[in-house]
Amino acid sequence: MVRPSDVALAQRLADAAGAVIKPMFRGNWTHESKSDASPVTEVDRAAEAAMRAILESEAADDGIVGEEYGTRNEGAGRQWVLDPIDGTISFMAGRPIFGTLISLLQDGWPVLGIIDQPIAGERWVGQIGRDTTLNGKPVRTRACKELSSATIASSGPQYFTDDNDAAAFMSLAAQTSKIVVWGGDCYNYGLLAGGHLDIVCEAGLKLYDYAALVPVVEGAGGMMADWQGNPLDADSDGRVLALGEPARLEEVLEAMG
Missing domain, CATH: 3.40.190.80 (D-Maltodextrin-Binding Protein; domain 2)
Known part of the structure; x- marks a missing residue:
């Protein structure tokens, strides 16, 4: 269901977002409040735009659901879901605990996901039927008996x-x-x-x-x-x-x- 090319594409999306975010971290940028009162910066928008440009060029038949720029090809069976900076308040405060979120949905179900923290250089990659990795190495949750x-x-x-x-x-x-x-x-x-x-x-x-x-x-x-x-x-x-x-x-x- 998830092709190696899908994982490679998702990784490149994360790279593109990170290339926008890293130079602007603890830098100077503009921000405003959205209709729901949540903040958005110019960096959020630029990072999503960078990812969408790649998808529009290389996966034109797939849908896109983005936090900042909405939905494209809404009826497509394959949907790329993008949150360029999840944790904008942390980004604005200079705290490196935000992340870029990239997911591929097949018929509404998440089958591939990336959490990318570009400042710390940490990237979790998960896909259906495979072990989750952090920077290429498998990770596991811990036991909790009570x-x-x-x-x-x-x-x-x-x-x-x-x-x-x-x-x-x-x-x-x-x-x-x-x-x-x-x-x-x-x-x-x-x-x-x-x-x-x-x-x-x-x-x-x-x-x-x-x-x-x-x-x-x-x-x-x-x-x-x-x-x-x-x-x-x-x-x-x-x-x-x-x-x-x-x-x-x-x-x-x-x-x-």
């Missing part, structure tokens, strides 16, 4: 805008080791894939926020699901769980009420 020993992460409490969602997260956090890592956006999922975190729980994500994460986490032995335990696809509601130890899923769902 929910009470789990370390949990999330991008920030401000993203749980629904009171019920916030309560569900706090209920879960209270039944883990009570070590909560705030901030990190997509970087947390790379850390989970490498065995450094046990659970990531988030709400309000868009397709471009989570599509690339699914192959990365699952190819490392973990699992991703919505808050009902269902697999994630293009129609998921944006409430996302990532588990390093899939056997903990029922306990996590019960803890969330």
Whole structure:
């Protein structure tokens, strides 16, 4: 389903985005607020434009879903999903824990994903049926025998805008080791894939926020699901769980009420 040429293309997309982002990190750039009040910089837009130019030239029949420039070829069975800077606030603050997200969807299901942190030079690559790699070397999630020993992460409490969602997260956090890592956006999922975190729980994500994460986490032995335990696809509601130890899923769902 995923061709070697698809992986090579995705890697070149990440290279192109990184070539735009790296010279501008902790530099001078303009920014503004989008309609949802989230920030966007000229670097976000330039990085996505660089990736889209490659896709439009080399994969013209495929669709594109991008955070900054929207959708092209919406009905295509193959869709490239792009988030040039996932964690724009971290980028703006000079914190190298943001990432470029690139995913290939086949009929709405994520089959290939890249998390690229261009400043640290870390790139996680996941694809269906293959082991996830970090800079070419396989990585694995860690065992978590009890929910009470789990370390949990999330991008920030401000993203749980629904009171019920916030309560569900706090209920879960209270039944883990009570070590909560705030901030990190997509970087947390790379850390989970490498065995450094046990659970990531988030709400309000868009397709471009989570599509690339699914192959990365699952190819490392973990699992991703919505808050009902269902697999994630293009129609998921944006409430996302990532588990390093899939056997903990029922306990996590019960803890969330």
